Amino acid sequence: MSRIFASLLTLFLAGFLAAEGGVTLTQEGIDAVGSHLSQFDEFAPNTQMVQRLQSSFDAGQNVTGADANFFLHETSEANFMSQGLDYDAAHAASLELHGASPFSLYAPEVIDANPTLFNNAWRQAAGLAPHQ
Numbered sequence: 001m002s003r004i005f006a007s008l009l010t011l012f013l014a015g016f017l018a019a020e021g022g023v024t025l026t027q028e029g030i031d032a033v034g035s036h037l038s039q040f041d042e043f044a045p046n047t048q049m050v051q052r053l054q055s056s057f058d059a060g061q062n063v064t065g066a067d068a069n070f071f072l073h074e075t076s077e078a079n080f081m082s083q084g085l086d087y088d089a090a091h092a093a094s095l096e097l098h099g100a101s102p103f104s105l106y107a108p109e110v111i112d113a114n115p116t117l118f119n120n121a122w123r124q125a126a127g128l129a130p131h132q
Contacts, residue, residue, distance in 0.1 A: 022062025023071055030054055033071060036078035040087075045117060048110045066107040066126075069100050101125070 030053050037046050049070045056063050063071060073094045080090035095102065103125035111118045111126045120130040 022064040023068040024062050025053055025057040025071065027057060029071065029075060030057055032078060033074040036074055036081070043117075045106055045110050045114050048113065049106060052107060052110070066104060066110075069098065069104045070106065072098050073100060073105055 030050065033053065034050050037043075037050065040046075049067070052067055053063065053071055056067060062068075076097050077087075077090045077094040080093050081087065085093065094100075103122060106118070106122070106126070108126035108128055111122050112128055115131060123130055
């Protein structure tokens with residue numbers, strides 16, 4: 001099976017599973033997200049989101065909300081980049097594919113844990129009180 005076909009199949013199944021009570025993670029999928037993110041500078045919120053995915057997988061739990069959005073976004077972004085799109089184009093295409101807002105990709109706990117990296121717009125979108 002080609003890598004592109006496998007990636008597209010994973011995205012299709014993940015989208016189907018999301019509609020059926022959450023996204024079912026695989027270790028391969030989590031590793032692919034980690035590998036994709038490793039090409040960029042360290043960003044603590046990304047690391048924390050991957051840790052959340054790993055914890056959910058280890059506990060046998062499906063992911064929903066920001067965790068599912070992050071996983072689907074990063075998986076499809078990696079797929080688009082493997083097809084030759086640059087980061088900006090792949091990022092935008094991934095957001096469009098999933099109908100997601102950038103504000104929906106990080107869990108409220110991650111936003112709250114990184115106050116210098118997320119402004120009040122992020123906090124508001126996550127349902128958190130604004131910083132004073």
